[in-house]
Amino acid sequence: MSLTENQFLQRQGQFWDDISTKWSLANKNPVVGWYDSHNNFSYYQTHLFRGIPNLKSKTVLEVGCGPARNMILFRDWFAQFDGVDIAEGCIEKARVNLAAEGVPIPNLWVMDGRSLPMIGDASYDIVMMVISHQHITSRAVRMNLYREYVRVLKPGGYFVFQTGYGSGHPRSVDYFADTHNTEADFVDKDVRVENLDHLKADLETCGFEWLDAVLTDTCHDEHPQWAWVRVVKP
């Protein structure tokens, strides 16, 4: 079944909202998957923000922030760390998690899954995504998000993210699929990046300058590898 983009995003939001109802301070694994394993997976610390100078002075926006795991993990790294998520339930759990950890509540917004109208132009130094870019199985939606990131980033700002790489993920869809393709209509799937040049071309089309991507092993994922990508707004 092919879907309109609105239908796809509505289903995606519902899917993550449903999972968020299972998340609690006593069980932080729903939504994230393996909460403690991700926190202990060292590439988050070594690869995600690699090479970005003066992190302490930077403002960060995480897209797909879930229950604020990264705001807590990186609580001392940045000047400001805000978040947006497609699921209202995830944003509610983010507030609960931050409060329990004694982290001041930053700006948190629910978004439509493809745009950031609540954020002004040139607002952030860094936009980041981890274990969320790969869940956006529509290329058209991803491209729209990339254009929004260019808009909300300051000149010289970075978009850094992790995404699954390689073939063989049993629930993955082709890189070029969008919501009009039948295989993309089920939200509990991942995009399969098999050629970094495809990603590079799309990010450049949307206005970014490509820096690099580093491939590593994964944290509890069905993708063979993870790509840690860095691009910059000229």
Ligand SMILES: C[S@@+](CC[C@H](N)C(=O)[O-])C[C@H]1O[C@@H](n2cnc3c(N)ncnc32)[C@H](O)[C@@H]1O
């Ligand atoms: C596996 S969780 C990861 C949460 C968090 N990034 C972390 O590392 O702990 C994926 C998150 O992405 C969000 N998400 C999925 N598709 C999205 C979209 N199109 N726009 C914004 N958020 C989205 C989900 O609601 C969910 O909170």
